[in-house]
Amino acid sequence: MGELEMVVDILTLFPEMFAGPFDASIIKRAREKGLVEINLINIRDFSWNKHRTVDDTPYGGGVGMVMAAGPLFEAMDWIRTRRGDPGRIILLCPAGRLFNQEVAAELAREKHLVLICGHYEGIDERVAEHLVTDEISIGDYVLTGGELPAMVVVDAVCRLIPGVLGESASAQEESFADGLLEYPHYTRPREYRGYRVPEVLLSGHHEKIRLWRRRQSLLRTLASRPDLLARASLTEEDRKILTSVLEELKS
Numbered sequence: 474m475g476e477l478e479m480v481v482d483i484l485t486l487f488p489e490m491f492a493g494p495f496d497a498s499i500i501k502r503a504r505e506k507g508l509v510e511i512n513l514i515n516i517r518d519f520s521w522n523k524h525r526t527v528d529d530t531p532y533g534g535g536v537g538m539v540m541a542a543g544p545l546f547e548a549m550d551w552i553r554t555r556r557g558d559p560g561r562i563i564l565l566c567p568a569g570r571l572f573n574q575e576v577a578a579e580l581a582r583e584k585h586l587v588l589i590c591g592h593y594e595g596i597d598e599r600v601a602e603h604l605v606t607d608e609i610s611i612g613d614y615v616l617t618g619g620e621l622p623a624m625v626v627v628d629a630v631c632r633l634i635p636g637v638l639g640e641s642a643s644a645q646e647e648s649f650a651d652g653l654l655e656y657p658h659y660t661r662p663r664e665y666r667g668y669r670v671p672e673v674l675l676s677g678h679h680e681k682i683r684l685w686r687r688r689q690s691l692l693r694t695l696a697s698r699p700d701l702l703a704r705a706s707l708t709e710e711d712r713k714i715l716t717s718v719l720e721e722l723k724s
């Protein structure tokens with residue numbers, strides 16, 4: 474068993490939604506290796522009545538229901554008694570900070586995360602104001618609940634935890650930690666329906682292959698996500714490659 478690197482407590486109304494993504498592949502292996510502990514906590518267990526109610530009508534009127542603050546505060550009290558204060562208490566919501574690799578890396582440095590999955594028209598504002606430490610959005614679109622965002626965050630964060638990806642992949646991770654898009658990947662056969670693998674990848678010339686891959690990453694990032702290129706940590710070699718690419722485009 475590995476050393477426990479991170480505990481994630483997920484407050485949700487639909488724990489059954491998480492069966493699958495966390496019970497397969499890399500996240501499953503990380504849990505089995507004892508690197509990550511993921512606890513699904515049903516908010517309804519902290520309801521104020523026997524009907525397991527967790528929502529109520531909005532003050533000021535209007536359509537829909539609002540998720541009440543009580544069960545969430547109660548659930549946080551319970552978490553604190555069991556494991557102490559979490560590093561972050563994260564509310565998944567469209568108003569939050571846009572989730573990206575930088576945010577994933579920041580969260581991966583924590584030992585204990587709590588993720589709150591919202592539902593209904595919204596959550597009583599006292600949760601955002603007095604309970605959570607961070608609000609995170611996975612993108613500018615409205616989903617039916619915070620569960621899918623929680624799965625995205627857990628997936629992106631857990632893969633950055635030492636030992637989760639395994640040696641080779643984590644080494645590759647380093648090469649992309651500079652924020653560029655990945656180079657194209659190929660595998661057998663050498664030719665499929667007339668589509669051939671680039672010759673350089675068959676050459677066995679490791680330096681040429683490294684340069685080709687770096688050039689492809691730079692080209693792809695320049696073409697598809699120039700915004701990433703502006704933020705990427707480029708080497709002098711990268712700048713030379715980009716200069717030659719831009720000169721080629723001009724000619």
Ligand SMILES: Nc1nonc1C(=O)NC1CCNCC1
Nearest residue numbers: 565566610611615616617618622
């Ligand atoms: N985009 C999002 N990134 O995080 N959460 C998101 C989201 O759409 N949440 C829903 C908003 C409407 N109420 C149910 C939850």
